[in-house]
Amino acid sequence: MxxxxxxxxxxxxxxxxxxxxxxxxxxxxxEKNDPLKTWESDYKRIRFHWIISVVLFWTTAGITAGLYLIHGEAYVNELVFISAVLMALGVYLKTKVLALERKKPDRQ
Incomplete structure (x- = not known):
């Protein structure tokens, strides 16, 4: 054939x-490029970055609280800036994760 x-x-x-x-x-x-495998690799990569940004945000919040409890003061300006950047990054990545979830291809 x-x-x-x-x-x-x-x-x-x-x-x-x-x-x-x-x-x-x-x-x-x-070679056939499987759209589901491409989607899964993109989804895992972006979701991993989102999880890292959330963990870093809460770590920064914990350090801020710990410094305040131990010393009675903290470097608020710097820590608030770092927290704001991490929060903005987290929100951006979460919207990318949700957009990818809506675009998940069907299994063939």
């Missing part, structure tokens, strides 16, 4: 052919 067409001469080729018998062009096999 013929399953491929030669890109050089247009001849039909069988699955087992590695070269076209007509023009001797090497047959390239196109």
């Amino acid at each position: 013929f399953t491929h067409i030669c890109k050089g001469c247009g001849r039909q080729l069988s699955e087992s052919d590695t070269h076209c018998p007509e023009c001797n062009l090497a047959v390239t096999r196109e």
Whole structure:
């Protein structure tokens, strides 16, 4: 059964052919790019970054509370800035996670 067409001469080729018998062009096999695997890798990567930003936010909040309890004061300006950046990053990444969840491809 013929399953491929030669890109050089247009001849039909069988699955087992590695070269076209007509023009001797090497047959390239196109790998199918699974959209579900692509989606899963993007989702895992963005979700991991979101989890890291949430953990860093709460770690910064804990350090701020600990410094305040121990010393009675804390470097509030710096810690508030760091917390605000981490919170903004967390919100941005969470919206990306939710957008990816809505775009999940169906299994085929």
